[in-house]
Amino acid sequence: MLELRFIRENIELVKEKTAKRGMATDLLDQFMKLDAQRLEILGEVEQLKNRRNTVSREISTYKKSGDDEAAAPLIDEMKQANERIKVLDNDLAALMEQLEDIVMSIPNLCDDSVPEGQDDSDNIEVKLWGDKPDFSFTPKPHWDLGTELGVLDFERAAKLSGARFALLSGFAARLERALANFMLDLQTEQHGYQEILPPYLVNTPTMTATGQLPKFADDLFKIDSWDLYLIPTAEVPVTNIHRDETIDEQELPLKYTAFTPCFRSEAGSYGRDTRGLIRQHQFNKVELVKFTTPESSFDELERLLEDAEKVLQLLNIHYRVVTLCSGDLGFSATKTYDIEVWLPGQNAYREISSCSNFLDFQARRGAIRYRPEGEKKSKLVHTLNGSGLAVGRTLLAVMENYQNEDGTISVPEVLEPYLQSRL
RNA sequence: GGAGAGAUGACCGAGUUGGCCGAUGGUGCUCGCCUGCUAAGCGAGUGUGGGGAUAAUACUCCACCGAGGGUUCGAAUCCCUCUCUCUCCGCCA
Numbered sequence: 001m002l003e004l005r006f007i008r009e010n011i012e013l014v015k016e017k018t019a020k021r022g023m024a025t026d027l028l029d030q031f032m033k034l035d036a037q038r039l040e041i042l043g044e045v046e047q048l049k050n051r052r053n054t055v056s057r058e059i060s061t062y063k064k065s066g067d068d069e070a071a072a073p074l075i076d077e078m079k080q081a082n083e084r085i086k087v088l089d090n091d092l093a094a095l096m097e098q099l100e101d102i103v104m105s106i107p108n109l110c111d112d113s114v115p116e117g118q119d120d121s122d123n124i125e126v127k128l129w130g131d132k133p134d135f136s137f138t139p140k141p142h143w144d145l146g147t148e149l150g151v152l153d154f155e156r157a158a159k160l161s162g163a164r165f166a167l168l169s170g171f172a173a174r175l176e177r178a179l180a181n182f183m184l185d186l187q188t189e190q191h192g193y194q195e196i197l198p199p200y201l202v203n204t205p206t207m208t209a210t211g212q213l214p215k216f217a218d219d220l221f222k223i224d225s226w227d228l229y230l231i232p233t234a235e236v237p238v239t240n241i242h243r244d245e246t247i248d249e250q251e252l253p254l255k256y257t258a259f260t261p262c263f264r265s266e267a268g269s270y271g272r273d274t275r276g277l278i279r280q281h282q283f284n285k286v287e288l289v290k291f292t293t294p295e296s297s298f299d300e301l302e303r304l305l306e307d308a309e310k311v312l313q314l315l316n317i318h319y320r321v322v323t324l325c326s327g328d329l330g331f332s333a334t335k336t337y338d339i340e341v342w343l344p345g346q347n348a349y350r351e352i353s354s355c356s357n358f359l360d361f362q363a364r365r366g367a368i369r370y371r372p373e374g375e376k377k378s379k380l381v382h383t384l385n386g387s388g389l390a391v392g393r394t395l396l397a398v399m400e401n402y403q404n405e406d407g408t409i410s411v412p413e414v415l416e417p418y419l420q421s422r423l
Numbered sequence: 424g425g426a427g428a429g430a431u432g433a434c435c436g437a438g439u440u441g442g443c444c445g446a447u448g449g450u451g452c453u454c455g456c457c458u459g460c461u462a463a464g465c466g467a468g469u470g471u472g473g474g475g476a477u478a479a480u481a482c483u484c485c486a487c488c489g490a491g492g493g494u495u496c497g498a499a500u501c502c503c504u505c506u507c508u509c510u511c512c513g514c515c516a
Contacts, residue, residue: 059442063442
């Protein structure tokens with residue numbers, strides 16, 4: 001969420017920046033109109049309330065001295081004033097609600113370093129790591145490998161739950177678990193993240209702070225008759241750990257990692273990625289979350305990206321890093337790097353991690369503050385997060401990159417302590 | 424699910440016969456003083472949001488004592504609803 005005053009005072013900048021993301025400007029014109037109305041009414045009602053407070057004190061004085069006659073006309077005046085206040089307060093509440101709706105639907109402003117563009121085809125490649133593996137045979141996609149090995153079962157998963165679910169067994173299930181443990185150990189022991197195991201169901205205020213609600217309810221699974229949603233990413237519960245809190249500056253940056261399942265309705269992607277593990281309603285992810293000072297958030301974004309990249313480097317799998325263009329940027333982010341892993345079975349790069357800086361966009365919604373040393377006023381922290389990594393997609397990347405001609409799959413060296421068997 | 428207790432500022436904790444209570448006090452923190460060092464001590468300051476004013480402070484106004492309603496000229500204090508926490512009983516992984 002952007003600050004109301006900031007929008008008011010920088011309306012042209014906000015229009016320009018949100019237009020780059022493909023947002024229409026008429027909402028912002030509407031904002032300015034409603035905001036002006038609100039300020040006008042606010043002025044009147046606050047004046048009335050000031051009068052009421054003053055008069056109440058006078059009444060108190062009269063009453064204490066037993067002078068009820070002097071108090072009576074004042075009480076009458078206040079009865080009338082209260083009716084007017086009630087009307088104005090109602091108007092104000094209605095206006096505020098409309099303004100909230102608008103402000104909640106305004107995306108974060110993209111950073112100046114973000115390239116302009118429409119969609120993912122305009123993303124800019126900023127880094128390549130490793131090489132595409134050389135195969136003496138035609139590499140298969142993981143769904144063929146997994147089905148032939150009998151470790152991925154999409155038909156039975158469909159029987160249990162429907163489309164976009166998977167059943168992993170034997171080697172695949174163990175590999176998934178090994179990858180999760182490997183990632184968590186790396187991030188906690190080498191990169192200094194604290195491990196978190198959060199709730200997988202969260203309420204409306206939690207979903208609102210990180211930006212999933214109110215705008216993207218369709219992407220979420222909601223528990224019927226409860227105010228609970230299945231988390232689409234651990235970013236949601238972990239960022240909300242410090243909602244409505246003030247953190248000591250010495251504690252920053254705070255770095256958390258969490259391994260959780262993620263649940264997404266994938267509304268609007270019906271024809272896409274229907275085969276294999278790429279796009280599932282449920283998948284596992286190791287998430288990295290940071291709380292930082294405003295001064296250091298962009299440095300911390302670079303380090304967050306490195307922490308995520310390290311996973312693929314240790315697995316020795318080729319990947320590239322892209323900077324998302326303005327049109328492809330997520331709602332709450334000011335800048336995002338995607339790590340795209342090479343999938344030889346599909347002859348394509350696919351997103352395996354998304355690392356973003358949100359500035360104070362989430363912190364304002366969630367009232368997450370810190371107290372700068374030597375200053376009276378607390379300030380909003382900056383929040384960041386990134387996948388480190390999406391485990392399901394890492395699993396399929398291992399399968400496709402480490403496949404052998406006979407259809408078996410080798411185990412990356414770094415996973416051997418976690419997984420002592422080969423197929 | 425049943426019975427009871429509670430929810431106050433970064434934290435702890437007063438205040439519930441309604442009236443200068445945005446809220447005593449303590450801790451923490453900031454600044455200053457003092458001090459061989461450390462510790463202690465002394466003084467001042469220290470919530471959030473939204474308006475006004477300002478070059479910016481200072482200043483000023485409104486709101487906020489779990490959330491939402493209500494009573495009243497006036498509510499942290501009274502009434503109603505909800506949420507959460509704790510204790511006991513029941514049930515259960």
